[in-house]
Amino acid sequence: MVTGKAFRDEHGLWAMELDYLWQALRTSPQGLTSAEALKRLEILNPLRSRRRSAWYLLLEQFKSPIILLLLCSAILSFVLIDDATNGWIIVCILLAGGLLGFWQELSAADAVARLAGLIETKAVVVRDGTETTVSLDKVVPGDIVRLRAGDLVPGDCRLLEAKDLFVNESTLTGESFPTEKSPGLLPLQTALHKRTNGLFLGTHVVSGFGSALVVATGGDTELGKISASLESHAFETGFERGLRHFGQLLIKVVIAITAVVFLVKVGLQDKDFMESLLVGLALAVGMTPQLLPAVTSVVLAAGAKEMAKHQVIVKQLLAIENLGSMTLLCSDKTGTLTEGEIKLHEALDVEGRTSERVSQHAYLNAFFQSGFANPIDRAILSHHPFDTSLVEKQDEIPYDFTRKRLSVRVRANGVNILITKGAFENVLAICPWAEMPNGELVDIQSLKDSIKSRFESLSEGGLRVLGIAIRSLDTPRINKDSECEMTFLGFLAFADPPKSDAKQTISELRDLGVGLKIITGDNRATAASISRRVGIQSPRILTGVEMLSLDDQTLQALSLEIDIFAEIEPNQKEQIIVALKKSGQVVGYLGDGINDASALHAADVGISVASAVDVAREAAQIVLLKQDLRVLVRGVSEGRKTFSNTLKYVFFAISANFGYMLSLAIASLFLPFEPLLASQILLVNLLADFPAMAMATDSVDPELIHRPRRWDTRLIVRFMITFGVSSSVFDFMTFGAMYALFGLNEVLFHTGWFIESTLTGLMIMMVVRTSRPFFLSRPGKLFIAAITTIAAITLVLPYSPLSERLGFVTPPRELIFVAIGITILYGFGLETVKSLFYRYLVDRDS
Numbered sequence: 001m002v003t004g005k006a007f008r009d010e011h012g013l014w015a016m017e018l019d020y021l022w023q024a025l026r027t028s029p030q031g032l033t034s035a036e037a038l039k040r041l042e043i044l045n046p047l048r049s050r051r052r053s054a055w056y057l058l059l060e061q062f063k064s065p066i067i068l069l070l071l072c073s074a075i076l077s078f079v080l081i082d083d084a085t086n087g088w089i090i091v092c093i094l095l096a097g098g099l100l101g102f103w104q105e106l107s108a109a110d111a112v113a114r115l116a117g118l119i120e121t122k123a124v125v126v127r128d129g130t131e132t133t134v135s136l137d138k139v140v141p142g143d144i145v146r147l148r149a150g151d152l153v154p155g156d157c158r159l160l161e162a163k164d165l166f167v168n169e170s171t172l173t174g175e176s177f178p179t180e181k182s183p184g185l186l187p188l189q190t191a192l193h194k195r196t197n198g199l200f201l202g203t204h205v206v207s208g209f210g211s212a213l214v215v216a217t218g219g220d221t222e223l224g225k226i227s228a229s230l231e232s233h234a235f236e237t238g239f240e241r242g243l244r245h246f247g248q249l250l251i252k253v254v255i256a257i258t259a260v261v262f263l264v265k266v267g268l269q270d271k272d273f274m275e276s277l278l279v280g281l282a283l284a285v286g287m288t289p290q291l292l293p294a295v296t297s298v299v300l301a302a303g304a305k306e307m308a309k310h311q312v313i314v315k316q317l318l319a320i321e322n323l324g325s326m327t328l329l330c331s332d333k334t335g336t337l338t339e340g341e342i343k344l345h346e347a348l349d350v351e352g353r354t355s356e357r358v359s360q361h362a363y364l365n366a367f368f369q370s371g372f373a374n375p376i377d378r379a380i381l382s383h384h385p386f387d388t389s390l391v392e393k394q395d396e397i398p399y400d401f402t403r404k405r406l407s408v409r410v411r412a413n414g415v416n417i418l419i420t421k422g423a424f425e426n427v428l429a430i431c432p433w434a435e436m437p438n439g440e441l442v443d444i445q446s447l448k449d450s451i452k453s454r455f456e457s458l459s460e461g462g463l464r465v466l467g468i469a470i471r472s473l474d475t476p477r478i479n480k481d482s483e484c485e486m487t488f489l490g491f492l493a494f495a496d497p498p499k500s501d502a503k504q505t506i507s508e509l510r511d512l513g514v515g516l517k518i519i520t521g522d523n524r525a526t527a528a529s530i531s532r533r534v535g536i537q538s539p540r541i542l543t544g545v546e547m548l549s550l551d552d553q554t555l556q557a558l559s560l561e562i563d564i565f566a567e568i569e570p571n572q573k574e575q576i577i578v579a580l581k582k583s584g585q586v587v588g589y590l591g592d593g594i595n596d597a598s599a600l601h602a603a604d605v606g607i608s609v610a611s612a613v614d615v616a617r618e619a620a621q622i623v624l625l626k627q628d629l630r631v632l633v634r635g636v637s638e639g640r641k642t643f644s645n646t647l648k649y650v651f652f653a654i655s656a657n658f659g660y661m662l663s664l665a666i667a668s669l670f671l672p673f674e675p676l677l678a679s680q681i682l683l684v685n686l687l688a689d690f691p692a693m694a695m696a697t698d699s700v701d702p703e704l705i706h707r708p709r710r711w712d713t714r715l716i717v718r719f720m721i722t723f724g725v726s727s728s729v730f731d732f733m734t735f736g737a738m739y740a741l742f743g744l745n746e747v748l749f750h751t752g753w754f755i756e757s758t759l760t761g762l763m764i765m766m767v768v769r770t771s772r773p774f775f776l777s778r779p780g781k782l783f784i785a786a787i788t789t790i791a792a793i794t795l796v797l798p799y800s801p802l803s804e805r806l807g808f809v810t811p812p813r814e815l816i817f818v819a820i821g822i823t824i825l826y827g828f829g830l831e832t833v834k835s836l837f838y839r840y841l842v843d844r845d846s
Helices: 004-011 018-024 034-041 054-060 065-079 084-106 113-119 222-229 238-268 273-287 292-308 318-325 356-368 375-383 424-428 448-460 502-511 524-533 552-559 570-582 594-602 614-619 630-670 678-697 713-742 746-768 781-799 813-840
Strands: 122-127 130-135 144-148 156-168 204-216 312-314 328-331 343-349 391-397 405-412 415-423 433-435 441-443 464-472 487-495 515-519 541-543 564-566 587-590 605-609 622-624
Touching: 018 156, 018 204, 144 156, 222 570, 222 594, 238 630, 238 713, 292 312, 292 318, 292 630, 292 678, 312 630, 318 605, 318 630, 328 570, 343 356, 343 375, 356 375, 356 391, 356 405, 356 415, 356 464, 356 487, 375 487, 415 424, 424 448, 424 464, 424 487, 448 464, 448 487, 448 524, 502 515, 502 630, 515 524, 515 570, 524 541, 524 564, 552 570, 564 570, 570 587, 570 594, 587 594, 594 605, 594 614, 605 614, 622 630, 630 678, 630 713, 630 746, 678 746, 678 781, 713 746, 713 813, 746 781, 746 813
Parallel strands: 328 515, 328 587, 433 487, 515 564, 541 564, 587 605, 605 622
Antiparallel strands: 122 130, 122 144, 144 204, 156 204, 312 622, 343 487, 391 405, 405 415, 415 464, 433 441, 464 487
16 A cells, blocks of 8 residues: 555645545545554554653753853862862752753643644544544544534545535645635646645635545644654754854863963973862863853743743743844744734725625625635625615525535515625626626626726735626526626625734834744735735745745845745745755744744744644744734843843853953963962852842843844954953053062962952953943842942951951951952953944944
8 A cells, every 4th residue: 555655745645546546545435444444543654742751851951062061160170179169059050050941841841742632533434334433543544534614634635525615724824715625636736725636634624515535644644744844853043053152162262271271380380280280170160151051041031931921931941042133033924914814805896996885795695695604704794794684585506616606696675686706707707797886887898807907906915806796686596597697796805914013013023123024825916915014015025836946055045035935835934944044044933833833943933822723832932822913022122131131141251251260370370379279269250150140130221122132152252352351451460569569478469369350350240241331331230239249248258257268368458459449440441441342343233
């Protein structure tokens, strides 16, 4: 038996003769036997959940280079430097940060587990020649399935027969309007949204009934193909990539400093091997930003809590950072930018004017028809209700796929009227007359060109257009032949309107530096119309068919220039996202359908909405519980706050630590003793950790929210060198002042430099936390409290009972004044350096 995957990938169930399908699937119009179905069930490829184990999620929290570097620092603290306190601090920080991220992701880790909810229902199949009801997961290839309104399609099927069958495929194709289904044969190249003879897993029947041959189930279906793409290794996001590059940079710097200090001490100064190694390793531990995992976790957890207040659920903490650095938002159209519900846009006469007469006759046709309930008639009935109490229904001609018309005969005001609505061309074909707005009847030939032109204009505007016609008819019975000699009355134009806040949201995002690209399965005219209505004027469009002729490099180059990707297959959405990411963008994707799942998975940040299908919500990292796209704007702002506070700590840690270690390394080459003991180096780092942690709750300058920011390793290197070297200059000023005032007293030197190092470390936090002059940027209350507390502890510690145990001596009053004076000079000096740095060394687009 040919497998369902082979039909999906090679043959195309929509393009094969039924005789071949019967034979290949070893079945018949009488269906399978129960025994054969049971046998096939054992070899099915089920749709599997991609939920990761708790152990996997826990290990994922500790995979970055920075985590590994900090673990090495902890081990060195325990084993070689003999500083268990620092080692335990690092271990506790790593565990706290990792467990926080683990708990957040574990609570949302049912990624595709609820996908089974799509198929937890029953299906009617033909077994042993009779209809029987089975669970959807018991349907197998070769089954004959019966479908009625409300049924979920149990697999990918080839339609055998249909009566008024309409299927909602919006979650798979993005098409707002239900698709008419009919048996037949289609070319192999037929696009997914045009496969009218096929039914697909994950869609559902809106109206009518039919029977179909199940060709593929579970993992072999189109939905299975999308689900399988989610099994692939997660795409690296912009924030993760930046964090990885930063970690690699730190490792190189730490190895270089350790190696240089060790080699100079052993090779040039002939110092003890183990002593030199310990000093070098202490410098390495001091260089590592020990609090980065904790600061990142605290910042992100605070951001997630704040976003939850605005009905935004963050499933993965790092998604907040990616949301803040997002430069492009790609969005599906249906249900995200639009309401996802068909509405009657306009009822127009033959001259294109709004007509209550057209609207009234359309209402009577929809109200009195007794066939299947469909979205078109619901849209008509909700648009403009009319009084029908004096109208009597007499007869009806139901809709069928050949005529593509529906007619009802009513009696109103003593006159019998046949009202017909349907596909424009099919209604126009039965009308020799047209009614003008003044009621005059004219030969339709004189108006045909203008009527067709108006139809094309409405269609190009993204509207679905039906025609409506009437005639007086007194015959006792009517049939299909009665639909003749009719008078064309006008047009019914339907639309899936944009959400009321879509245009404003897009404008606000644009003000925040976030561009928009629409990626949809809808046709180019519909997509272009919606785009214009949400503020994208003169959009450049690329279709899925046109995309097929492009190689990856060409698509990557072209992707930035395209505004709308229309008639796109689900797998092509992912290709577009990847192309945009390769072109240097941080890409967010907003979608709510099955067809969006792979794109949500590939994006730097996947965003879905509460009304989305399960698989879309599960593939996303952020879910908007409130149907208000403006929460996206708040989410972007919150993401930028968290990203800014993370970068503040990075800038402080990398510059302060580099300058501090550089000063220690150089000083150790010239002084007859070590400038600070290994335990004192770690104490300076420990004291700096408390205000550094408070940076997680710091306020953020408004200008940092109005543009996207990304990890920029080159900027970090420039920052490290510029501020690190500047910091060292002031350290050497301290060395000179202490030598001039107090001579080379080892213990006093340790005490004085400990005070200066800690105070200037606090000052550099104040300076680097903002690109403004630090006295013009208001810090957070917790940050100020932490700075003040640690400054007080630093000044008191040498006078405390712990002084001797820490290797300090009670300093003279002059030393304190010198340290404070140098710290003040340091602040103003760094302000000057910062002004020059942001003027000359920062890329304007960074």
